[in-house]
Amino acid sequence: MNEHVDDLAELYALGSLEDLDRARVERHTSSCAACAERVSEAEESVTRIAELQTMHEAPPGLRTRLHSSLALAHLRHAWVRSIPAAIAAALVLALIPTWVAVDRTRTVAAMHQDEQALAKIASAPFARAQFMSPRNAPMDAKVLYGMHGDWYYVVVMHPKPGMQVAYVHEGKMEMLGTVATHGASGTLYLPVNHKMEELALVSDGAVIGDAHLAY
Amino acid sequence: MASAGIRPGAAEERTLAQAFARREDWAFDEAYRRYGTLLYSVALNVLHNVQDAEDCVHDALVRVWRNPKTFAADRGSVRAFLTVVVRNDAISRLRASARRGRLAERLGREDEPAEEFEIDDFVQQRKLRAAIEELPQEQRQPVLLAYFGGKTHVEIAKELAEPLGTVKSRISLGLRKLGAALKEGRP
Ligand SMILES: [Zn+2]
Numbered sequence: 112m113n114e115h116v117d118d119l120a121e122l123y124a125l126g127s128l129e130d131l132d133r134a135r136v137e138r139h140t141s142s143c144a145a146c147a148e149r150v151s152e153a154e155e156s157v158t159r160i161a162e163l164q165t166m167h168e169a170p171p172g173l174r175t176r177l178h179s180s181l182a183l184a185h186l187r188h189a190w191v192r193s194i195p196a197a198i199a200a201a202l203v204l205a206l207i208p209t210w211v212a213v214d215r216t217r218t219v220a221a222m223h224q225d226e227q228a229l230a231k232i233a234s235a236p237f238a239r240a241q242f243m244s245p246r247n248a249p250m251d252a253k254v255l256y257g258m259h260g261d262w263y264y265v266v267v268m269h270p271k272p273g274m275q276v277a278y279v280h281e282g283k284m285e286m287l288g289t290v291a292t293h294g295a296s297g298t299l300y301l302p303v304n305h306k307m308e309e310l311a312l313v314s315d316g317a318v319i320g321d322a323h324l325a326y
Numbered sequence: 327m328a329s330a331g332i333r334p335g336a337a338e339e340r341t342l343a344q345a346f347a348r349r350e351d352w353a354f355d356e357a358y359r360r361y362g363t364l365l366y367s368v369a370l371n372v373l374h375n376v377q378d379a380e381d382c383v384h385d386a387l388v389r390v391w392r393n394p395k396t397f398a399a400d401r402g403s404v405r406a407f408l409t410v411v412v413r414n415d416a417i418s419r420l421r422a423s424a425r426r427g428r429l430a431e432r433l434g435r436e437d438e439p440a441e442e443f444e445i446d447d448f449v450q451q452r453k454l455r456a457a458i459e460e461l462p463q464e465q466r467q468p469v470l471l472a473y474f475g476g477k478t479h480v481e482i483a484k485e486l487a488e489p490l491g492t493v494k495s496r497i498s499l500g501l502r503k504l505g506a507a508l509k510e511g512r513p
Binding site for chain 2: 117118119120121122123124125126127128129130133137140141144147148150151152153154155156157158159160161162163164165166167168169170172173174176177178180181293294
């Protein structure tokens with residue numbers, strides 16, 4: 112972008128540019144002093160707003176993690192420099208409470224699973240079944256599934272924390288996994304290769320809904 | 327919760343900016359020591375998830391530090407530069423996960439009512455509120471949608487049914503006015 116950034120300076124600082132325009136502003140300001148000045152003025156304004164919002168202490172592991180990623184040489188705290196990266200990494204893990212580490216794995220896995228599910232939905236014929244409450248009222252929950260019974264994608268609005276999905280078969284229940292929450296919705300992708308005819312939603316050990324699937 | 331701390335002097339900040347631009351390792355450490363809380367808060371206030379906020383600060387700072395072109399000494403303050411870099415990164419993450427979430431929601435339920443955007447939910451700080459309220463309505467709305475709504479100027483123009491150019495210049499004017507008002511109030 113050879114053109115000056117003009118009004119885009121403020122849009123950049125506010126975060127209201129798409130990634131592509133944002134990169135162009137960053138590129139241009141690295142070589143144009145006039146635009147760099149305007150952008151930095153806008154950044155200053157945004158920072159003033161940001162400073163008036165609630166402050167939260169950064170987790171102690173973050174600094175260690177940055178140091179280990181960047182392999183910084185001249186550190187003020189010699190103890191960090193004196194330990195090899197592998198030990199530093201172990202130290203970072205030790206600083207993270209167990210529940211965070213567990214939750215993190217689940218979140219990353221869930222994101223990956225959503226992408227797999229969306230690829231299935233886009234590429235293969237699928238059916239859809241509605242979860243019903245024990246009183247037979249439709250719930251804000253559905254299961255999308257492959258017509259060959261090779262994958263299942265459960266979508267629940269406002270799921271209860273720790274809500275699980277179970278396979279109901281011959282009077283027995285087999286737990287298949289826990290619904291991962293993103294914002295208002297929760298999802299669980301199950302690449303189970305078996306034609307399951309009944310799925311249940313389980314919360315706190317109780318069945319709160321079920322869905323009947325047809326092939 | 328912690329306070330942002332006392333702002334270091336201008337001369338000190340200039341020294342830090344120069345060392346940061348030269349990629350001296352101590353400058354990274356010092357910048358993090360001074361602004362780590364601010365940067366993490368900025369990310370958390372956008373993402374509302376501690377692990378996502380940590381990942382965001384980590385990735386943004388690593389990217390900045392590995393790309394020497396991103397910050398020149400005459401570029402302004404390290405504090406404001408990093409704040410915007412981290413915030414922009416957080417907004418990108420939010421947009422990406424909103425895209426995923428929206429799709430999942432559509433699949434689960436078709437008649438989901440549109441989410442109401444309430445300024446009161448976001449702006450509790452009195453001084454900030456006062457400065458925002460001073461803005462003319464035509465600037466206030468798009469600036470709030472940009473800052474607190476995380477929307478792009480294209481989305482804002484569509485939402486307000488105004489031409490893109492008009493929205494751009496209103497946001498631009500609005501932010502400059504807001505920045506000036508908040509500066510005046512500084513001790
Ligand atoms: Zn320029």
